[in-house]
Every structure is written in C-alpha cells, then in structure tokens.
Amino acid sequence: MTEKENIRKSLLAREAGHIPAPNWGKAAERVRGLVEYRQAGVVFAGPDTALDQVRINTLMDGKDLLLPTPGLKEGFLLIRPRRLPARQVRQAATFRQQLQLGERLAAATAAELTISFLVTDAVALDLQGGRLGDGQGFFDLAGAILAETDMLASTYTVVILTGSDRLVAGRLPQEPWDINGSKLISPEEVIELTPPPYPRPKIFWDALPLARIKKISPLWKLKEQRPGA
Structure with missing residues (x-):
C-alpha cells in the first residue's frame, strides 16, 4: 500500500459514521461568489455528489457545463443550458439526466472551448494545493486530456470543494501528474x-x-496521433 493509500484509508476510517455531511449548498454559493467563476463561460465539474x-x-x-463521462470512457459531455427548455435546465445537472440532455463532446466543439474554471472534491488537501482524491485519478487525467487537446486555458483556477477539517x-505526497488546487471552499470559508x-x-x-488507454x-485517439504510434 502506498503512502497516499495509507493516508486516504486512515482519514476515511476516522470519519466513517461520525461526521454529518457538510452543507454543500452553502459551499456552492461561495463558489458562485468567486470572480473566476463569474468570468468563466464554461465550468468543468466532476460527478461527485458534493458538487451537485x-x-x-x-x-x-x-x-456551459463540461462533465466527464463515467470512467472517462467516452470522453466528456457538454451541457448547454441555452439550448434546453427552462424546465430541463436544473434536471440536466443530475447524473440520471446528463447522458440524455448532454452532448458528447465532438472535436469541432472542443476546438471552440476554453476551460478556465475546474471544480472537484478531495479526501485531504494541503496549503500548497496538494490534493488527495479518491485514488482513481480521473480528475488529474481529465485535466491532462483537456490540456493536451488545447481546451485548458493558459491560466486556470482549480477549486476544491471539501470541509475545512x-x-x-505539511505536504501531502504528490505524483508528477497530480493537479494542485487553487482554492479550498467549504461551507464556512474560502481558503486561498x-x-x-x-x-x-x-x-x-x-x-x-x-x-486502460484503450x-x-x-x-x-491522442495515443494514435503520437509520432511513431
């Protein structure tokens, strides 16, 4: 078991059944107040319940909302609220409706997107933005794919929605591919x-x-485009 896995297991075991769920709605309102959020035309958000x-x-x-498909197998979904009937806009944010109301991100559409605001959650976080996620690495991989396909802006903000606790x-163990957070947002506060x-x-x-690549x-698709592939 790696150091990351040990820390993750210890934290989750300590909290199991003892801590009430945070008020994620209040945290979401704090996200809404960020200048970077207000300036963003597209938001990338993970599928986690805390981000509902x-x-x-x-x-x-x-x-516009950019979402990863389950396991990133089919890439990303783009939901454009201006193209939906008003009654379906709120529904489109739920996992059950995303596949029906979202559009699979095509190359032509991807070329028009610039992602400058990303939101995810964390099991643990340090003051330098080091993040310990669920261990599957999908957020870091999604960010890398966005960068490799030129969708990620040159300057971007990564918001971590989690409890201040x-x-x-100290510094959490990090891998070369880990994407650091810019801000921690909890129901109670925003920490730069x-x-x-x-x-x-x-x-x-x-x-x-x-x-896994397959x-x-x-x-x-990216691998097939590499020289010598």
Whole structure:
C-alpha cells in the first residue's frame, strides 16, 4: 500500500459514521461568489455528489457545463443550458439526466472551448494545493486530456470543494501528474492555497497501462496521433 493509500484509508476510517455531511449548498454559493467563476463561460465539474449544487448553479447561471463521462470512457459531455427548455435546465445537472440532455463532446466543439474554471472534491488537501482524491485519478487525467487537446486555458483556477477539517499540516505526497488546487471552499470559508509553480498538465503515457488507454476513447485517439504510434 502506498503512502497516499495509507493516508486516504486512515482519514476515511476516522470519519466513517461520525461526521454529518457538510452543507454543500452553502459551499456552492461561495463558489458562485468567486470572480473566476463569474468570468468563466464554461465550468468543468466532476460527478461527485458534493458538487451537485455547483453543477445546478452553473447551468442556472447560464454557463456551459463540461462533465466527464463515467470512467472517462467516452470522453466528456457538454451541457448547454441555452439550448434546453427552462424546465430541463436544473434536471440536466443530475447524473440520471446528463447522458440524455448532454452532448458528447465532438472535436469541432472542443476546438471552440476554453476551460478556465475546474471544480472537484478531495479526501485531504494541503496549503500548497496538494490534493488527495479518491485514488482513481480521473480528475488529474481529465485535466491532462483537456490540456493536451488545447481546451485548458493558459491560466486556470482549480477549486476544491471539501470541509475545512480536511486541510492537513505539511505536504501531502504528490505524483508528477497530480493537479494542485487553487482554492479550498467549504461551507464556512474560502481558503486561498499557494501552489508552487508547476508545469502545465500532461499525460504521462509511461504510467498508463495500454489496457486502460484503450478503455478511454480520448486517450486512445491522442495515443494514435503520437509520432511513431
């Protein structure tokens, strides 16, 4: 078991059944108040339950919402609220309706998108923006795909929606492909993080088994485009 896995297991075991669920709606309202959010035309948000209200607010505020498909297998879904009947806008933020109301992100559409605002959650977070997620790595991989396909803006904000109690002293263990957070937002407060300078996200091909690459359509397409593929 890696150091990350040990920390994750310890934190989750300590909290199991003892801590009431945070008021994620209040945290989502704090996201709404950020200048970076107000300036964004498109918001990338993960599928986590904690982000439900963030996704709803994004669509209700008239912003396009970019979502990963389950396991990133089919890439991304784009939901454009201005193209939906008013009664369906709120529904489109729910997992059940996303596949029906969202459109699979085509290359032509992707070329028009610029993603400058991303939201995810975390099991733990440090003051330098180091994030410990669920261990599957889908957020970091999604960010790398957005960067490799030129959808990620040159300057972007990564908001981590989590409880203030998840902020740890010291530096969490990090991998080269980990994407650091810019801000921690909890129901109670906004904490500015101070991530060190780090290179633009990219795909670390040598760290990805071929079997996994084949299961994720945008990864497979990118691999086929590589010289010598």
